Amino acid sequence: MKFFTQVRCGAAALAASLALAVAPASAETTVNMYYPVAVGGPITKIIDKMVADFSAANPDIKVNPIYSGSYQDTITKVVTALKGGNAPEFAVILSTDMFTLIDEDAIVPFEELVSDADKAWLDGFYPGFMLNSRTGGKTWGIPFQRSTIVQYWNKDAFKEAGLDPEVAPKTWDEMVAAAEKLTKRDASGNVTRWGVQIPSSGFPYWLFQALTTQNDVILANEAGTKVTYDDPRVVEALQFWVDLSKKHKVHPEGIVEWGTTPKDFFEGKVAMMWTTTGNLTNVRSNAPFPFGVGMLPAKVRGGSPTGGGNFYIFKNASPEQRKAALAFIKWATAPEQAAAWSIATGYVAVTPAAWETEAMKKYAAEFPAAAVARDQLDVAVAELSTHDNQRVTKALNDGLQAALTGAKEPAQAMKDAQAEADRVLRPFQ
Amino acid sequence: MSRLRASIHASLLLLPAVVLLAAFTHVPAVRTFIGALYTTPRGNRPEVFIGLGNYRHLLDDPVFWQAMANNVWYAALTIPLSVILALVMALAVDARLPGRAALRMAYFTPTVLPMIAVANIWLFFYTPGYGLLDQVLGLFGVAQTNWLGSRDTALNAVIAVAVWKEAGFFMIFYLAALQTIPHDLREAAAIEGASRFTFFRRVTLPLLMPTTLFVLVNAVIGAFRLVDHIVVMTRGGPDNATALLLYYIYEIGFRFWDSAYAATLTTVLLAILAVLAAVQFLFLERRIHYR
Numbered sequence: 086m087k088f089f090t091q092v093r094c095g096a097a098a099l100a101a102s103l104a105l106a107v108a109p110a111s112a113e114t115t116v117n118m119y120y121p122v123a124v125g126g127p128i129t130k131i132i133d134k135m136v137a138d139f140s141a142a143n144p145d146i147k148v149n150p151i152y153s154g155s156y157q158d159t160i161t162k163v164v165t166a167l168k169g170g171n172a173p174e175f176a177v178i179l180s181t182d183m184f185t186l187i188d189e190d191a192i193v194p195f196e197e198l199v200s201d202a203d204k205a206w207l208d209g210f211y212p213g214f215m216l217n218s219r220t221g222g223k224t225w226g227i228p229f230q231r232s233t234i235v236q237y238w239n240k241d242a243f244k245e246a247g248l249d250p251e252v253a254p255k256t257w258d259e260m261v262a263a264a265e266k267l268t269k270r271d272a273s274g275n276v277t278r279w280g281v282q283i284p285s286s287g288f289p290y291w292l293f294q295a296l297t298t299q300n301d302v303i304l305a306n307e308a309g310t311k312v313t314y315d316d317p318r319v320v321e322a323l324q325f326w327v328d329l330s331k332k333h334k335v336h337p338e339g340i341v342e343w344g345t346t347p348k349d350f351f352e353g354k355v356a357m358m359w360t361t362t363g364n365l366t367n368v369r370s371n372a373p374f375p376f377g378v379g380m381l382p383a384k385v386r387g388g389s390p391t392g393g394g395n396f397y398i399f400k401n402a403s404p405e406q407r408k409a410a411l412a413f414i415k416w417a418t419a420p421e422q423a424a425a426w427s428i429a430t431g432y433v434a435v436t437p438a439a440w441e442t443e444a445m446k447k448y449a450a451e452f453p454a455a456a457v458a459r460d461q462l463d464v465a466v467a468e469l470s471t472h473d474n475q476r477v478t479k480a481l482n483d484g485l486q487a488a489l490t491g492a493k494e495p496a497q498a499m500k501d502a503q504a505e506a507d508r509v510l511r512p513f514q
Numbered sequence: 515m516s517r518l519r520a521s522i523h524a525s526l527l528l529l530p531a532v533v534l535l536a537a538f539t540h541v542p543a544v545r546t547f548i549g550a551l552y553t554t555p556r557g558n559r560p561e562v563f564i565g566l567g568n569y570r571h572l573l574d575d576p577v578f579w580q581a582m583a584n585n586v587w588y589a590a591l592t593i594p595l596s597v598i599l600a601l602v603m604a605l606a607v608d609a610r611l612p613g614r615a616a617l618r619m620a621y622f623t624p625t626v627l628p629m630i631a632v633a634n635i636w637l638f639f640y641t642p643g644y645g646l647l648d649q650v651l652g653l654f655g656v657a658q659t660n661w662l663g664s665r666d667t668a669l670n671a672v673i674a675v676a677v678w679k680e681a682g683f684f685m686i687f688y689l690a691a692l693q694t695i696p697h698d699l700r701e702a703a704a705i706e707g708a709s710r711f712t713f714f715r716r717v718t719l720p721l722l723m724p725t726t727l728f729v730l731v732n733a734v735i736g737a738f739r740l741v742d743h744i745v746v747m748t749r750g751g752p753d754n755a756t757a758l759l760l761y762y763i764y765e766i767g768f769r770f771w772d773s774a775y776a777a778t779l780t781t782v783l784l785a786i787l788a789v790l791a792a793v794q795f796l797f798l799e800r801r802i803h804y805r
């Protein structure tokens with residue numbers, strides 16, 4: 086008897102809570118947002134706070150932020166949900182997955198959503214970031230957690246090696262020379278500190294693209310239908326990367342893990358590292374020594390690809406939900422918010438206007454390293470992005486890893502990667 | 515009349531199980547075979563019948579052959595290693611030792627842990643420089659090794675994880691079987707003056723054969739099924755050195771969304787497993803002594 090009373094009470098409570106949950110929904114629009122975490126630091130907390138602030142300002146919109154793993158996990162989850170007819174209303178996904186999402190007929194271009202007054206907002210972003218957000222004259226993604234690659238160096242190690250701790254290598258040759266001095270070996274010849282580390286696990290193509298850009302070659306055409314993996318300048322760039330460990334012996338052999346590279350840097354196991362500006366705040370809070378942040382060294386030219394995630398709005402969202410998602414996106418990329426996000430994470434504030442805010446000016450004055458990525462945007466190029474992007478970049482990743490692990494010569498590795506990419510891209514040409 | 519009623523009765527009783535099996539096993543399997551004969555539909559391009567086109571592509575796909583070779587090596591090492599290790603561990607904890615229960619539990623622990631957690635623990639062991647393995651080896655002056663980042667060691671490194679995980683599970687079956695061996699056999703052998711090795715070879719091992727078949731079938735399935743740690747530890751890299759068949763299917767299906775080609779690969783995997791199971795049951799079973 087007692088049991089049944091409990092059940093009935095429980096049912097009543099459940100019904101009441103359901104009623105409570107349902108009641109306000111008529112007044113507000115609920116939108117789900119998938120977002121990935123790709124850098125160190127308490128990103129989830131920062132996002133939750135952002136959403137709470139947004140709700141306070143817009144009580145009629147309810148945003149559900151859903152953490153969805155790495156970028157890779159996020160696109161997998163989104164496309165799976167899409168095929169099941171249950172895609173989120175909007176999401177933060179790699180800017181390079183634009184073609185994939187268009188081919189899946191999953192997203193709406195922002196031109197269909199914005200009013201005339203908002204057109205200026207679309208043009209307010211750094212053009213370097215819009216390279217991966219537009220194709221065929223339409224804007225498909227809005228830059229949010231965007232970054233470029235920069236080099237971080239350990240000033241103590243530079244001093245110890247007799248290098249000027251305030252100056253980073255400006256060319257490939259200078260980098261090799263500095264790295265040779267910075268590489269330290271113990272009595273038995275084992276390396277205790279490497280000169281430089283360029284991570285090659287997971288998505289080596291991105292870091293490699295910095296090398297190819299510096300060697301003045303672009304990997305893909307704008308329409309995303311052709312790649313130039315077997316260009317001699319690409320092979321030359323790969324040869325340089327391989328030579329760092331094989332010939333100069335200043336870089337660990339084999340595959341260097343992306344995730345542990347910042348840790349290697351903190352532990353003094355490597356003196357210079359290439360990684361995303363998104364790690365800036367992570368390095369700032371964890372490096373136990375003074376460090377410098379600089380633009381990447383140049384070969385023929387300076388440069389880096391941009392990277393990171395854009396906001397996308399999905400087709401399955403209702404008109405009200407699209408409007409609500411757009412409101413959040415506009416709010417999140419407004420100067421004050423973009424500045425706060427950039428300061429909290431290290432991602433590059435996406436509009437010039439954000440850099441004009443008081444908070445950002447103060448931050449850049451205190452911590453000049455933050456402006457390096459922005460200044461590098463002048464020479465930044467679009468991140469490699471094509472139709473069937475995952476497969477075309479995997480062809481390159483496999484080739485790069487084959488060369489870095491010594492399984493293939495760089496020229497052969499790039500020739501094979503080109504053949505595979507051509508095969509995948511044939512239907513789109 | 516009553517016979518008809520009985521058969522209706524029986525069918526009704528079987529219905530729930532049949533529905534579940536059909537919905538989640540048979541229909542998907544048949545759809546996989548059919549899907550392998552078409553192209554993958556994408557956005558505005560519908561699927562097209564191409565017959566064996568996907569299979570022709572498979573023959574030319576170097577990554578498929580690499581994954582096959584990796585999987586053969588993976589199976590050739592994990593199956594015997596984990597089964598032998600399981601038997602050795604079972605014999606050890608079957609003996610009268612002090613703290614036997616604690617030892618049994620220790621051997622069984624890896625089985626209880628989820629594979630994702632295991633993979634993350636091992637990821638730490640293998641981290642070059644400050645991972646456990648390198649720290650221990652460093653005491654003996656061995657230079658740091660990039661266990662998961664070099665083609666020579668990556669596949670064997672993930673095999674070690676699989677063996678570590680599987681052996682404890684198989685040990686439990688061997689342990690149970692060992693305890694069913696009657697004690698008087700041992701006494702009889704002792705009276706005959708048989709050495710412990712002879713007793714093991716002539717009595718224990720044959721009596722364990724039914725268990726061995728069961729364990730082998732499971733080990734073979736495991737060698738093709740256990741890929742969770744690949745996702746966590748290497749994502750098939752470097753350059754597909756640790757890509758196993760099932761991981762490659764996952765990648766084709768859920769990263770590249772080429773569902774038709776993924777269906778083709780799945781059909782091949784199913785065919786391999788069917789052949790292996792048939793071989794095990796038809797040939798091994800004849801040599802097994804069931805009491």
